[in-house]
Amino acid sequence: MTEITAQSGAGMDTTPTHIPRGRVLAWSLWDWGSAAFNAVVTTFVFTVYITSSSFGDKDVISAQLGWALAAAGLLIALLAPVTGQRSDVAGRRKFWLGVNTALVVALTAAMFFVEASPSYLLLGLVLVASGNVFFEFAGVNYNAMLAQVSTPRTIGKVSGFGWGMGYLGGIVLLLIVYFGFIHPEVGWFGVTDANGLAVRVSMLISAAWFGLFALPLLLTVPEYRVPPQARRERVGFFGSYVRLGRDIARLWAVSRPTVWFLVASAIFRDGLAGVFTFGGVLAASVFGFSAGEVIIFAIAANVVAGVATISVGALDDRLGAKPVIVTALIGLVISAALIFLLHDGGQIVFWTAGLALCLFVGPAQSASRTFLARLIPPGREGEVFGLYATTGRAVSFLAPTAFAAFVGIFGATYWGILGIMLVLLAGLLALLPVTAKQEQLR
Template identity: 70%
Template sequence: MTTELVRGLDLQRGTRVPGRRIVAWAFWDWGSSAFNAVVTTFVFTVYLTSTKGFGETDVTSSVLGWGIGLSGLVVALIAPVTGQRSDGSGRRKFWLAVNTAIVVLCIAGLFFVSPSPVLLWLGVGLLAVGTVFFELAAVNYNAMLVQVSTPRTVGRVSGFGWAMGYFGGIVLLLILYFGFIHPDVGLFGVTSAEGLAVRVSMLLAALWFLLSALPVLLAVPEYHVPGQVQRPRVGFFRSYAVLGRDVAALWRESRRTVWFLLASAIFRDGLTGVFTFGGVLAAGTFGFSAGEVIIFAVAANVVAGLSTLVVGTLDDRVGPKPVIVTALIGLLVSGLVVFFLHDGGQIVFWTAGLALCLFVGPAQSASRTFLSRLVPAGREGEVFGLYATTGRAATFIAPSLFALCITIFGHQYWGIMGILLVLAVGLVILIPVKSPDRAPAEISGSAPTR
């Protein structure tokens, strides 16, 4: 039925989304910094890979890469089906709550990871499980973008959400830095002995995410399946057969959607790698202390947040593809500078590393709006599940190449080349994909029903 291919954003034409609903939605991004900035980038992964109690840096970095890669493979297998089932059940917000709660528990569990080679596996295991459920939560959260934006505002709303994530990271990192990590004796008498400053920071990060997730659950209405796109519910394993038919239909009706999913499978995985291993490289290759990593993280989030806010408006004016292509080229140039000048010390990482951050946020935000302008109504969760599977959820690519390059060449800085290779391949695949421009066009001639 052609009505099944009506765009979700088309159904939002002429509507006015209350500003408080947009802010409530974006607060989940604000809170997600507890996992993205604190856990997987600048604090806990640095603690795992630079604290000698867990083992040598090259070994712990490799274990971390393989652990995150495995979690991405799990998500790749289940994200589209779980998204599809949240579409059909009309329980998108419910599953956002459940998956977020599990991530919060995983973050809190990191408190028990004290420096020990044995506990390295507990830390990586909690990171892996947290990554799985964070990605599943993000499927439902990204699908809700269509509920809080219109064809004229989707770029700005998406950019606002991403920027909120960066600014949330700034605030939380500053609290952790001055409250626990920088002082010899922090709040509540916490010291760095046995990694206690980092471990207590994980408890605060868990609370931060929990509280920040509440507004979207309270202020944004539960998703209701549009009557013209309702489909019968099926069992979990039967959902894979439905998924296969839906992907085949996308290939027939909107081939550029499939090609974009493939391109983003590569370059967004590289974008994830930039932030996931940025703090690890700062400490292991450029000699940053734990405190210096956090100071860099604050500066990086300021740069990324401001650039994402500005470019969100540009996205609505010129379309998402020019934004993505420009950002990827900027990332490649900056990354090559970091690699070839790595002997130049911290000044190289400060300059070229911040340049990398200038481009990461706009590329991530524009990728989300690119797909939002294409996704059929009533299938947002399913398609964003594919987006997770083929993009950020497929995190086994960049971490595995990061780990493989370190394993082959024996030095941590070679991991940079693994990440840049992922970005370059994604850019090459993206270039021929037709842009959706500024407003959703038709899919297979289908017109909006309202």
């Protein structure tokens, strides 16, 4: 077995120095499979479907989608750090990753029952919101496992490879659902677009896709073992909140830059989530893309994002995460501003500025994860990445609310672009003062 090697430094006794490449690949295949939810469900297919005229007024439904996702964010904010902490203490990260992945797969499959009628809109919104909750819980444990599949010298590269695999998986899956079901008048197995059947069958394919590619991680990556220095007494569910409060207070006392980074990253990550969530909606509602054209754009966008993310991973290891994040956020703000200001220019504007925007999204996400991973004490990954999810979701109302509010105030969907851009800009400004010595992992 080919292995990735790195030398251990002082104070890094528990850091892995030999990681089999097969384990890295198995871990990254979960990201590849997760494209079923990120790309197909929340960005380019299902949310575009339920915000179409088949379900009512497009502008009204776009705002309702924003409120539904804001409610999901509140649940994640309240529960994510405690669930992450408890998986750390119990040494059951992989187990809970499997449970939450299975729930996302089931909810995605249930989207098959959302027919193209206003009476099914509520079901569609509930399924999307619920899927976001369990997908985020799964992501807490998945991110925490980054330390199990990387070394101090490769963490940026491995993180970028995982994000890039997610984008590339999205390309393949979007090609399958587009040419297999959505584009042809009569798709595979005789599927047509009548009553939204093409999209609904695509949800079944997506569920199977995620479940299949989650298996390598669940079958080959070892379960997390709590290191001796990190073992803690188990407490009840509500006692976990007491412990969490003490841990946050201690984190504030010993590492304020980490706390400030959690806050800053929460803001800009919510802006990034807004790009994914509302990108397809904007393409269809503002720039006149058909359902098929949205998917073609999505394929091109994933190519750009995947290549950029994998390529920038090495720069993360060499230059540090913060320069990567700052550069990416500046690029995102400029690209979003161009889309807003030039929206009357038609589809060519969305193609050019939208693809430029995709160039920066993945690197910002991946580098944000590695910035934090380098600071986490051993045995606390699940808890701190739970805080990472919570701080993100504590302000997760920002992008959906800004999008919904701007659309509601000005009466046109394209104003939502400005709402998302302002959230990204606020995250950039909050990040600039953050300083933290980026030690090697552990």
